[in-house]
Amino acid sequence: MTTRSSTDAARVIPEATVARLPVYLRALTALADSGIRTCSSEDLATAAGVNSAKLRKDLSYLGSYGTRGVGYDVDYLRYQIAREIGVTQDxxxxxxxxxxxxxxxxxxxxxxxxxxxxxxxxxxxxxxxxxxxxxxxxxxxxxxxxxxxxxxxxxxxxxxxxxxxxxxxxxxxxxxxxxxxxxxxxxxxxxxxxxxxxxxxxxELQILAYHEQRKANGAVEPAAGAGEGGAA
Amino acid sequence: MTTRSSTDAARVIPEATVARLPVYLRALTALADSGIRTCSSEDLATAAGVNSAKLRKDLSYLGSYGTRGVGYDVDYLRYQIAREIGVTQDxxxxxxxxxxxxxxxxxxxxxxxxxxxxxxxxxxxxxxxxxxxxxxxxxxxxxxxxxxxxxxxxxxxxxxxxxxxxxxxxxxxxxxxxxxxxxxxxxxxxxxxxxxxxxxxxxELQILAYHEQRKANGAVEPAAGAGEGGAA
DNA sequence: TCCATTTTGTTCCCACGTTCACAAACTCCT
DNA sequence: AGGAGTTTGTGAACGTGGGAACAAAATGGA
The missing domain is CATH 3.40.50.720 (NAD(P)-binding Rossmann-like Domain)
Structure with a gap:
């Protein structure tokens, strides 16, 4: 384990990752409420609506809080993310x-x-x-x-x-x-x-309207245009 | 001038640009309400809180609606953006x-x-x-x-x-x-x-809290962390 | 003890977005 | 008419982010 002070210069978390951490936090809380103690990156990624590789990379910016072959301890990871975001304080x-x-x-x-x-x-x-x-x-x-x-x-x-x-x-x-x-x-x-x-x-509505207009014009959307795709 | 039908395959507007078009639209409306008929990319960029190069590139995806050496006609550009987004319809x-x-x-x-x-x-x-x-x-x-x-x-x-x-x-x-x-x-x-x-x-609040916590920890923010910087 | 299995953490590569810098094009003044 | 000045539109460089793929590390069974 590397030494990791609270003001570590190596900890530069990308903005895109910061924006997703609250989503992971919410997903972890939901899992914990369901009584789940441990989850894999795949489980958590599904719950958060993202790709599992992206989830693992995001979490790796915080540190190594998982266990290979096992997964993540829900409560432990939840606390680590909460502390990182700062929502453990008032x-x-x-x-x-x-x-x-x-x-x-x-x-x-x-x-x-x-x-x-x-x-x-x-x-x-x-x-x-x-x-x-x-x-x-x-x-x-x-x-x-x-x-x-x-x-x-x-x-x-x-x-x-x-x-x-x-x-x-x-x-x-x-x-x-x-x-x-x-x-x-x-x-x-x-x-x-x-x-x-x-x-x-x-x-936000105007952005949706733009894509809606394109759909109506018969344009083929390259992928899920604005949101997270996935099975219904 | 190139031919440009309403369903032109060449018109693939980047998602990031689409998200800014409504901002430009609002800024143009504000300018029009002030009685301004013409504006430069610099003027509009300032009003929209973005960099002028980015503004020009964004607008270039829609077409060539400006005049070199002069700028943009506020009403004309406003209509073009509104039509592109789809807010001319109900x-x-x-x-x-x-x-x-x-x-x-x-x-x-x-x-x-x-x-x-x-x-x-x-x-x-x-x-x-x-x-x-x-x-x-x-x-x-x-x-x-x-x-x-x-x-x-x-x-x-x-x-x-x-x-x-x-x-x-x-x-x-x-x-x-x-x-x-x-x-x-x-x-x-x-x-x-x-x-x-x-x-x-x-x-959104949690993202702000993260940056706030970093400021409190004495970390030097690389730039305006989350929002649009600029003079007060 | 050793091997098969699982799952993380990380590396590499590609696509997208942003910014700089400049040629093209337009106006205005002489 | 011609040149100086201004401003757009765009090509190229750069940086960030996303995804596939794989090595490292842990478990469990034989």
Whole structure:
């Protein structure tokens, strides 16, 4: 076994792999809930909807957590991935913009169960401030700085209309937030060192529409155009 | 100018480009709303948050719609991209699962304005059926087939809990839906020829958490780790 | 103990996507 | 008309990611 400190220079995990680790984590949790203690890369790959060679390569970036001829210990591997992603610790999160989507996010149980704790809901609309959503009272947007400092928040979620998104992002960055999840249909620019991920509902539909249009035009799709193929 | 029929074999647009076309479309709409008639690739690239070389290469897959020394006509290019994606036509969509997220999706105005028309909201819960959400009455899930046939629906949205997702997808596929947008936190398997795109809220947060953890550990991020960098 | 079997971890190779750099082409000014 | 300046479209280099194939390592049976 090689020495492996928590800040090992050799551990450069490809971005594509990082994006799949949460999927593996979820699949492992499902296996564990079914009472399965051990699984092969083939089993886990099927559960995660990927190719087994890719799965093994992904896991190899984390270390050697399997046993040749046997497979992986479900609980052990699950812990290792969780630790690698960082979901063994608690991440305070603020959500800005409590419209329809903000409501849904505040109520989404999947956050809490994965180590994300919603410490505040913020909105600029005075009519919304003071209302209780998902057991949390909505506070004015101007309280952002106070809340971030108090809870040491590093991750912010933007669920505002498009026009407000850049302003909110600027305020977040100024206060020290370094990771932003943006649901607003707008491109937000941030300085280096700040990570932004974007989730855009209508863009996903437009991508599907493009492929749908091609199918209707009689074009032969080269493979599963956008998603994971597999048996039904 | 080369001949270019609507079903030209030479038009194989890379998947990565397809995913960016809706972003360009939105940026062009924003420019048009500002009264700008013409823009350079540099202007549009900035508005879309990408590199100008990449933008030009992306657009070149559609055809030669710019003028050297001048730039692009905003309205003309916008129409060409919209036609290419297929948002000049009307796409009927059904949403299955009217929980918090389904509510938000039903109310999202960005769908309608881009050619997506919600023809039905479906849920298996009898308590929800009959209620009106966003001006549409929720119908029982079993009405799916009737609705899909009546409106010739090709695109389905899954916003159910994870456990129901595969069943819903199977039903959709059996009835003839060929594009699925899945918001449920589960991997759904579909046969070849069916496209699935997945939007997973908690996975996005976990990816951010990974990078956040690395920053906290003193690791130097190679570049903007997950998002589009740029000036604030 | 030794061999057959299983399954991981890794290497090699190919395809895709991104970026640079530049020729082609257009406008405008003299 | 001609040249300077500008901007597109594209060819080529580079880097990242995916998949097949195989060596290494573990188990279990004879």
């Amino acid at each position: 991440w305070p999160v603020v959500i800005v913009g409590i419209g329809n989507l903000g409501h849904a996010l505040a109520n989404y149980s999947g956050f809490r169960s994965r180590g994300f704790r919603i410490v505040a809901l913020l909105d600029a609309d005075p009519d919304l401030v003071g209302r209780s959503v998902a057991g949390v009272v909505v506070r004015p947007f101007d309280d952002l700085e106070e809340i971030v400092r108090e809870h040491d928040v590093a991750i912010g979620v933007i669920a505002t209309p498009a026009l407000a998104a850049q302003d909110v992002a600027d305020r977040m960055v100024a206060i020290g937030i370094t990771s932003i999840l943006n649901f607003a249909p707008a491109v937000v620019a941030v300085p280096d060192g700040v990570d932004v991920r974007k989730v855009d509902l209508s863009i | 796409w009927p969509v059904v949403i299955v699962g009217i929980g918090n997220l389904g509510h938000a999706l039903a109310n999202y105005s960005g769908f309608r304005s881009r050619g997506f028309r919600i023809v039905a909201l479906l849920d298996a819960d009898p308590d929800l059926v009959g209620r009106s959400v966003a001006g549409v009455v929720v119908r029982p899930f079993d009405d799916l087939e009737e609705i899909v046939r009546e409106h010739d629906v090709a695109i389905g949205v899954i916003a159910t809990p994870a456990l129901a997702a595969q069943d819903v997808a199977d039903r959709m596929v059996a009835i003839g839906i060929t594009s699925i947008l899945n918001f449920a936190p589960a991997v759904v398997a579909v046969p070849d020829g069916v496209d699935v795109r997945k939007v997973d809220l908690s996975i």
